[in-house]
Amino acid sequence: MPASDTGTAAPAPPAAQAAPAALLALQERIGHRFTHPALLLRALTHRSFSAEHNERLELLGDSVLSLAVTTLLYQHLDSHNEGELSRTRANLVKQDTLHRLALALGLPELLRLGEGEARSGGRQRASILADALEALLGAVYLDAGFAAAEALVRRLYAGIDLRPGQGAHGKDAKTALQEWLQGRKMQLPLYTVAATRGQAHLQTFEVQCQINETGQSARGQGSSRRAAEQAAAAQLLQQLQNTRP
Known part of the structure; x- marks a missing residue:
């Protein structure tokens, strides 16, 4: 699938960019090597850092996440009704769960934030990290299609109890x-x-x-x-x- 958002992100000052080795390590952790690295940088860019930020990717990633999680639940919880699936999905895609998953991936150290946002604790802010994770999913979708994004979702949720009523939440890897x-x-x-x-x-x-x-x-x-x-x-x-x- 063509990456329509690639090549448009304004380059950041060197001191503000994540080290290439750190970006490669992130790609190893998520199990996806970007054909269009600009998408990865965009996904990690908060609006406080640049006008070319991750909010459009976040919107896309939110839909990708919802479909991937719904498919996962449909396949694993075949004896549960629509209401139970909906409530479980809501728990799995809520901000707290995404925040924990983002922490496990090491996203705080890779976020591109404006100086004021960084000083005020933005790297640990749940809303910013949850949005960045959704943007990352959107970036993978644009880079390689839905199958690659869905595979990432399945890896992210591999250690989470999917059963209704279990208080499912994202656990850090350790x-x-x-x-x-x-x-x-x-x-x-x-x-x-x-x-x-x-x-x-x-x-x-x-x-x-x-x-x-x-x-x-x-x-x-x-x-x-x-x-x-x-x-x-x-x-x-x-x-x-x-x-x-």
Whole structure:
């Protein structure tokens, strides 16, 4: 599908842009490499930063998310009625859930915000992060079509209880991994910094997450140690879910 919004975003001053390595790491975490990188930058751009911001992508991503989540629920909850599906969907796409998912992806460190918004705590503001996640989904849709965006939604919601009445919410990857391991009476993982790259203000961290009793491990990258730990946890959780019951 052609990316109609590409090539229109005004370039940001170098100091305000996320390091290329951090953007590559985000693409690894979401499982999608952008053919049109300008879409990714647009998705991470708040209106306080530039006139070429992410609000149009957010609108598009909201619809993509709704359809993808509705399809997911329709397939997994075939014994539930329309009302139960609607209430569950509303819980899964609400701001609090999207905020948690955005934190797990490490979006706060990658947001492009105006100085005033950044100083006032915009990087942790739930509304800004939820909007950025929807914009990211819209960007993936424009870059590669609905199948790619739907696949991302399924990965994001893989650790969430979809059943009605369960208080479904987005868990960060480290919490989801810990609960998965505890449920099987396995040791908790160890996180170690494997490498740091770049200058102090543009560092990229690489963290290894390992389970000693099985020898399984995974690595993740991020623009902070916390983001890298989340990325590594997400990779290891996916690995475990694919290889163990």
